[in-house]
Every structure is written in C-alpha cells, then in structure tokens.
Amino acid sequence: MSAEALPSVASYASAPIAEPQLLPLEKAAPAASGGVQGAGFSDLVTQGLRNVNDQLLTSQTDLQQLATGNVQNLHQVMIRLEESRLSFQLMMQVRSRLLEAYQDVMRMQV
Template sequence: MSAEAIAALPSIATAVQETTPNAFSGAAATGGAAGVPGFGDLVTQGLNHVNQQLMVSQTDLQQLSVGNVQNLHQIMIRLEESRMSFQLMMQVRSRLLEAYQDVMKMQL
C-alpha cells in the first residue's frame, strides 16, 4: 500500500463519521454541502489510483523487456505495490457485492 493510500485513511474515517442518518439521500451520496466526498467519489478515486499504478507497472515492464532499466529494485517494488493494490481492490469489490446481495435478500 502506498503512502498516499495510507494518508487517505483518516479522511475516509472522517467522511464516514460525518454522514447523517439519511446516508442514502442525494446530498450525502454526492458529498453534500459540507464538501465531504461521497462514497461514489471515493470509489472512483480508488479505481483511478489503482489504474494509474497498473499503467506505470506496464510501462516499467516494457522498459525492462527492452533492457532500459536504471534501478531494477524500484521496478520490482512498484510491480508489487500495483499487484497488492489490485488485490485490495478486488477484495473490496467482493465485499461490496456480498453486502449488496445480503441487502437484496432482506425482506421488507
């Protein structure tokens, strides 16, 4: 996990604590008037971050394949970071899908 992802954790916790009981209203879902990013915004930012890491890793692999490498250790570290970020994203997706399915199974 990168330092930026770790630094974002307190802001995510603050955003969760500041949500109102009516968390499914339009204002809370889009960030509301308080300027707190909504859940959709956080997911979009996370996906963009993972995509950026994967693109950098792909570029690093292309540079490695042609032999244009300055620091092999840094490339391997970035590859591992992108792999772990992707795995984390897939775990979050699985948990969200399970939660959605549980909600859909509830009776009114």
C-alpha cells in the first residue's frame, strides 16, 4: 500500500453521516385521558416488520448489483447491509421478548 492511497481514504472520513431516523413517541404514548393516542400496538409491530422487510429487500438488491459489478459506491452498500443486519437482529430480540412476556402471562394463575 503506497502513501498516495491514504488521502483517498480521508475523503470518505469527511463525508457527511446520515442522521438516524426515529419514530415520534407521541403516537405511541398514552394520552392524558388514559386512552392510547395514534396507532395501536399491532400497527406499530406491523410497521416495524414492514420496515425490516424493506431493508432486507434493499440489501438483496444491493447484493445482486454487487455480484454483477453495477455498484457505484461500495461503502454505501456495506452500510446498508449492516443496517439491515442490525434491524433483523433487533426484530428477533423483540420477538423473543414478546414471546417470553406472553409465556409469563400464560403461566400466571388467576
């Protein structure tokens, strides 16, 4: 590796980083009157599953483009692949916690 290759790496380090996108909490927070305002729990879970599915489909498309050599920016492809992997892992953890909570409720004696 030559010393001339290092300045090109520095250009990637100075590239702007996309800010994370968060869902607004107001939709899921209970209202002052005791009711739930906005989307219900099933709607939130469904939307989360759709988001994870969309990320996985995008990653699959990126991998196909990478295999055919049609990728312009390998760095962005790798970032999207890692984001989809983390999203899938988070979804699996949430699923496991939901199943544990359901099993705990089912074990309760009335």
